[in-house]
Amino acid sequence: MSDTFIDLVASFARTGVPAAPAAPAVPVFAPGRASALILGGPGVARVAELPKQRQLRFWDEAGWGPRI
Structure with a gap:
């Protein structure tokens, strides 16, 4: 799993597209189609x-965001 993660991060840093031999194609983020790559x-x-998804939506509706 760590090799796959390293491949994904390195590929993203190089090309802007995460890819790894042991991972499926990562879908482009779209708010109406919430999906994630689970390692x-x-x-x-x-x-x-x-x-x-339901628990994460709570934070959007609450208007909470990290303080920087």
């Missing part, structure tokens, strides 16, 4: 819907 478990990497 770990069987198959090392997979694309799936956000598992905590």
Whole structure:
């Protein structure tokens, strides 16, 4: 899994597109199509819907953001 993560980060730094031999193509972010690349478990990497979408939406609706 760490090799896949390193490949994804290095590819993103070089080209702006995360890619790795052991990972599926990472979908382009779209607010109406929330998905994430999940690392770990069987198959090392997979694309799936956000598992905590409802809980994450709470922070958007609450208007909370990090203080910089």
